[in-house]
Amino acid sequence: MHEHLDIQLIAIVTAVACALPGVFLVLRRMTLMSDAISHAILPGIVLAFFLTESLSSPLLILAAAGTGVLTVLFVELLQRTKLVKEDAAIGLTFPALFSIGVILISRFAGNVHLDMDAVLLGELAYAPLNRLQAFGSDLGPVSLYVMGTILVLNLIFILVFYKELKLVTFDASLAAALGFTPTLIHYGLMTLVSVTTVGAFDAVGSILVVALIAGPPATAYLMTDKLSRMLVLSAIIGSVNAVCGYWLASLFDVSIAGAIATMTLFIFGLVFLVVPNRGLIAIARRHARQKWEFAQTMLAIHLFNHEGLPEAAAESAIADLHEHLSWDPVFTTQVVKYALNNRYVSREEAQLVLTEQGRAIAQQALVQ
Amino acid sequence: MENLSTLIHLDYTLMIVGIGAALLGSVSGALGTYAVLRRQSLLGDAISHAALPGIAIAFLLTGSKTPLILVLGAAIAGWLGTLLIMSIVRLTRIKYDSALAIVLSTFFGFGLVLHTLIQRTGNANQAGLDTFLFGQAATILARDVLTIGILGGIALIVMLIFWKELKLLVFDEGFAASIGLPIRALDILLTSLLVIAIVLGLQAVGAVLMSAMLVAPAVAARQWTNRLRLMVFLAACFGALAGVSGTIISSTMSRIPTGPTIVLCATVVVGLSIAFAPNRGLVWNRIRQQRHRHGLKTAADGLLKQSQQRSE
CATH class of the missing domain: 1.20.5 (Single alpha-helices involved in coiled-coils or other helix-helix interfaces)
Structure with missing residues (x-):
């Protein structure tokens, strides 16, 4: 039971720590940088591992985070030559660095314990086994402390530089003009992303880190327009994904990190479907409503144009309306019914007459 | 005498692997040109990762490990992933990069879940996932070379048939739409061709490094020319060159995996092109x-x- 709690705590802390900087990456269209960083830190991890022979030493995190920042720098240098576009620069840099890492491992790591699967996929189930001991008592899993520290770092950075981050994210040129240095904030953010990625790869591996960084902020982006609300929502969604993913994994006895990623996709899909105003269902409904409203306005304009003229009786006969408007007869009946329900028209024997409201929308539409 | 026969045998294996890598390199190089020109270089990365659940589902449904069935599953999953990316971008305000990142990582995570499910039934060998991630160029057989040749050839022929339309789609989508070309259908066609190239390449270099096989030859070729025809041709040549040289280097040294070596060779070609290409090069x-x-x-x-x- 204790272990359940430990794993969930680690999962939640990792998810929140990833989601917070993820918000800025999603808004700044730099999400793929996290993909690049999470792969490119491999050679850094390998080299530091050869030196320290431990996967959880602080030096390893620093070396790997350094490689992450180097990756960002390298991508930007490539871009600055103007010979390579940003996406291609990312697509060139991280496979090359990753390849170096793989070659280093397979050539020299025969006598050390560095498992490629552990780096790429992580294993949350083993995370609580490595415990922090002090003064002869058990203080809890090491990775909880590592990720907790990273979470606090992220929180402090975002709270202290909230204004600057906001400005740089939404209007980089204004930020530069006002004397904030976008480059400094940019590299600060990238350093945070690198450190967070390195801290998280131990638990969820380098591919699924991307799900934690991109998933919750993108989901939250569908739900709100406010940056502060988006940050809070991302943290909540990340935690929900983590807990649901954990229980899904223990129910079916499958990979925890994989299940968290699956939950991320599921929750994203759910929000994508049902969120008010921006969801798929809302969009479909709006399209349908717009179609009827447009037809209703056309009908009102038609009636308005012939109102009080000699041919009015012929033009507004319900039975012949579809010919005058060149509409399908069934569709015409439906539109008439819709307009009758909205009280834009009223029926007088076999003719359709505009009401005051109906005349108003026809006039308004014609003015526009 | 025995030594001689092992030597000949080794050379034969090496030749087969080399031919396979060259074919893969040229197909992915040629088709990657379009992805790079449309600034969708990382689409390949997404498709290759999104293919994992397809492989797992194909195995769960049929219970067979026939490469063709698994490849079909991978292709369908990769294709669905791309369609999902396109619809997220079209229907929401989420940008291309986030849509790509979400599909890439969550599809892969779902594949991982299915993979652990298969492992639990004890029906699969542990090596399956490693092969998917890093490829196993050394296991390419003459039969595989034939498959690569036929499928890759079909993809290239389709590319040539729709040459004019695809060229227009890449360089002036608005104009292409205005003269009545079916943009969405062409987009899906191009994506399908990419999916074929990627799924074929998974066996050689694996999911993680596949994106480099699409991007690197095209970026290198871009430095040498401004003409699409020449760029596609050069990218195919560079891809083949990287495939062959990577295979040879990794076979001459011990414990050097083929996939990453091929990628590094392609990267070296890019570096040389950026430095020395006439007109555009840095030097x-x-x-x-x-x-x-x-x-x-x-x-x-x-x-x-x-x-x-x-x-x-």
Whole structure:
């Protein structure tokens, strides 16, 4: 039971720590940088591992985070030559660095314990086994402390530089003009992303880190327009994904990190479907409503144009309306019914007459 | 005598792997050109990761490990992932990069879940996932080379048939739409061709490194020419070159995996192209700048001398 709690705590802390900087990456269209960083830190991890022979030493995190920042720098240098576009620069840099890492491992790591699967996929189930001991008592899993520290770092950075981050994210040129240095904030953010990625790869591996960084902020982006609300929502969604993913994994006895990623996709899909105003269902409904409203306005304009003229009786006969408007007869009946329900028209024997409201929308539409 | 026969045998295996890598390199290089020109370089990364659940589902449904069935599953999943990316971008305000990242990582995570499910039934060998991630170029057989040749050839022929339309889609989508070309259908066609190239390449270099096989040859080729025809041809050549040289290097040294070596060879080709390609290359640029500076200096000196003579 204790272990359940430990794993969930680690999962939640990792998810929140990833989601917070993820918000800025999603808004700044730099999400793929996290993909690049999470792969490119491999050679850094390998080299530091050869030196320290431990996967959880602080030096390893620093070396790997350094490689992450180097990756960002390298991508930007490539871009600055103007010979390579940003996406291609990312697509060139991280496979090359990753390849170096793989070659280093397979050539020299025969006598050390560095498992490629552990780096790429992580294993949350083993995370609580490595415990922090002090003064002869058990203080809890090491990775909880590592990720907790990273979470606090992220929180402090975002709270202290909230204004600057906001400005740089939404209007980089204004930020530069006002004397904030976008480059400094940019590299600060990238350093945070690198450190967070390195801290998280131990638990969820380098591919699924991307799900934690991109998933919750993108989901939250569908739900709100406010940056502060988006940050809070991302943290909540990340935690929900983590807990649901954990229980899904223990129910079916499958990979925890994989299940968290699956939950991320599921929750994203759910929000994508049902969120008010921006969801798929809302969009479909709006399209349908717009179609009827447009037809209703056309009908009102038609009636308005012939109102009080000699041919009015012929033009507004319900039975012949579809010919005058060149509409399908069934569709015409439906539109008439819709307009009758909205009280834009009223029926007088076999003719359709505009009401005051109906005349108003026809006039308004014609003015526009 | 025995030594000789092992040597010949080894060379035969190496030749098969080399031919396979060359074919893969040229197909992915040629088709990657379009992805790079449309600034969708990382689409390949997404498709290759999104293929994992397809492989797992194909195995769960059929219970067979026939490469063709698994490849079909991978292709369907990769294709669905791309469609999902396209619809997220079209229907929401989420940008291309986030849509790509979400599909890439969550599809892969779902594949991982299915993979652990298969492992639990004890029906699969542990090596399956490693092969998917890093590829196993050394296991390419003559039969696989035939498959790669036929499917890759079909993809290239389709590319040539729709050459004009795809060219228009890449360079002026708005104009293509205005003269009545079915943009969405062409987009899906191009994506399907990419999916074929990627799924074929998974066996050689694996999911993680596949994106480099699409991007690197095309970026290298871009430096040498401004013409699409030449760029596609050069990218195919560079891809083949990287495939062959990577195979040879990794076979001559011990414990050097083939996939990453191929990727590094492709990266070296890019580096050389960026540095030395005529007109665009960095070195060329430097020389031109210096020549301009020199020209300016002599012109200024000449003017100075003229004005001095006039004042005398």
